[in-house]
Amino acid sequence: MTAANRQGDLAPPNSARTEMSLRRRLLLFLLLPLIxxxxxxxxLIYWAIRSATTESYDRVLEGSALAIADRVVLESSTLVVDLPYAALQMLTNSAEDRVFYSVQIYPSGEVITGYRDLPAPDFTTGNDGEDRIVQYIDFRGExxxxVAIRDEALSYAAxxxxxxxxxxxxxxxxxxxxxxLRRAVLAFVIGVFLVSALTLYAVNLGLRPLRNLAQAVRLRGERDLRAIRRPVPPEGQPLVDEINALFARLEKALNSHRRFVSNTAHQLRTPLAELKTQLEVARLEGTPPDLSGLSGRVDGLAHLVDQMVLLSRIGEQPSGVDTFGDVDLRVLAExxxxxxxxxxxxxxxxxxxQVEAKAPSRVHGHQSLLLEALGNLIxxxxxxxxxxxxxxxxxxxxxxxxxxxGPGFRPKGSNESSVQRFGLSIVHEIMDLHKGRVTQNLGLRAEVALIFDGEDDLGSKGTAP
Incomplete structure (x- = not known):
């Protein structure tokens, strides 16, 4: 992935778009389906209550109809109804409702008693031969x-x-x-509020480790880049690992900066002191300064400054088309x-x-930086x-x-030149950037090796955001 692509994933700092908080997002995803x-x-509650109410009242109506049917007798081929008191009491059990009844001869429809205009249902169609029918009707505008019950009155002769x-x-x-329904809805609403409260509490409780982690990072000093050792849930561990990795990269960058400042102070002191000494000697002796020698020292100092500028830029994200990619070591050496x-x-x-590798000598790296490292060694x-x-x-x-x-490298601490030491520092920094290493001998015939270890991971620093 290129640096441009990685940076494209980051929102601009002044973007008007604001991301929804994780807490609000969880609450939205958990509570929104409740609607x-x-x-x-x-x-469903309305249907269940309506069904229960209808069934309960239908049984009362059916009981009243059965009580009336039990008191219908056939006397001399004439139906006689002795309306029972219990049936009348059931029919008048509500002050808000009106009850209508009728006893009719079937199928002629002749009314024996009751309301004459109360319509009787058709027992012959759509009833599967049942003698009881319960249905809704429109009667007198309401x-x-x-409930309709069909029955037979018997006598000895008919x-x-x-x-x-x-x-x-x-x-x-x-x-x-x-x-x-009001009671059920009230109970349901209370239940929803309880579920919402418990969900809010659970979300806050679940996000507490993240808040504790944020507080732990916030309370740290600007130079405290130690790894975070705070217990977090498994879902938060990748975040902690990435933060620790970022701290490690920052600490390495700060250490590199400190080394650069220290090297700058030490490496500039010696050539400047030599230049000043040469000028003082010329002034005390009253002789013109050796312009050729001064020019050489100034050129060396300028080269040292160029090397320090290069060292300060190593590790920064490369720009342009010359970024990390496949590098042919043979072509680089040529x-x-x-x-x-x-x-x-x-x-x-x-x-x-001298090319000694029979297999293709290709690594993943930065062409210009590797060429600079090789140039410093030469x-x-x-x-x-x-x-x-x-x-x-x-x-x-x-x-x-x-x-x-040549005679080889002198032991560490010897009085080698500033540019030589700084040139090797640049080589080390470039190889660190490529996750490689530098080896050198201290005997005759100096030998410096640039070794590339773990090519699969090379370039990750160069493309880090």
């Missing part, structure tokens, strides 16, 4: 619930079929339905030989190339390998080796 679920449950009709207005049913051959010849050194040979006549760049599968026939 359609609540509507569906309320409809919606009613009616029998007669009759129908008992009992209808009731629905005012009391609606009152009871609304009463129980390019270095072509650039440094003339200066090597002027210094009396034969710069050669420059050290030209300027500081006293008596060297040959220098060779060896190309292997996973490394580049620069050798010369």
């Amino acid at each position: 359609p679920l609540s509507a569906m449950l309320i409809m 919606r009613m619930r009616m 029998k007669q079929t009759f129908v008992v009709l009992v209808a009731e207005t629905m005012g009391q049913r609606q009152v009871v339905l609304e009463r129980y 390019q270095a030989v072509a650039e440094w051959s003339l200066r090597a010849i002027e210094a009396g050194i034969d710069l050669g190339l 420059d050290n040979v030209i300027k500081h390998a006293a008596g060297a006549t040959t220098a060779t760049i060896q190309v292997h599968k996973d490394r580049l080796i620069v050798t010369d026939d």
Whole structure:
């Protein structure tokens, strides 16, 4: 992934778009489904209460009709109804509703007693031969619930079929339905509020480790880049790991900055002191300063400054088209030989190339930085390998080796030049950026190897946001 793509994933700092908080998002995802679920449950509750109320009142109507049917007798081929007191009491159990009844001869429809205009249902169609029908009717401009029971009155000589009709207005049913529905909805709303409160508490409790983590980071000093060792849920561990990795990268960058400042102070002190001493000697002796020598020292100082600027920029995200990619070590070595051959010849050194790797010598890296590292090693040979006549760049599968026939490196702490020490520091920094390493010997025939370890991870620093 390129640096541009990685940066494209980050929202601009002044963007008008504001992300919804994780707490609000969780509450929204958890509680928003309660709206359609609540509507569906309320409809189910309404249906259940209505069914129970209707069934209860229908049984009362059916009981009244059965009580009336039991008192219908056939006397001398004439139906006689002795309306029982219990049936009359059931029919008048509500002050809000009106009850209508009728006993009729079936199928002629002749009314024996009751309301003559109360319509009887058709028992012959759509009833599967049942003798009881419960249905809604419109009677005298009102919606009613009616029970119709078909029965027979028997005597010794004859029998007669009759129908008992009992209808009731629905005012009391609606009152009871609304009463129980209000109670059920109230209980349901209380339950929803309790669920919402418990959800809010659970979300806050679940996000507490993140708040504790944020507080732990906020209370740290600006130089405290230790890894976070705070217990977090498994879902938050990847975030902690990434923060710790970021702290590690920042600490490495700060250490590199400190080394750069320290190296700058130490490396500039010696050439400036030498330059000042030469000028003081010329002033005390009253002789003109050696302009050629001063020019050489100024050129060396300028080169040292260039090296320090390069070192300060190593590790920054490369820009432009020359970023991390596949680098052919053989082509890289050939390019270095072509650039440094003339200066090597002027210094009396034969710069050669030796390719020892049979397999393709390709690594993942930054072309310009690797060329700079190789150039620094060649420059050290030209300027500081006293008596060297040959220098060779060896190309292997996973490394580049620069050798010369000079006296070799002096032990650590010896008085080698500032530019030489700084040139090797740059090489080390470039190889650190490529997650590689630098090895060098301390004997005769100096040898410096640039070794590339773990090519699969190379370039990750160069493309980090």
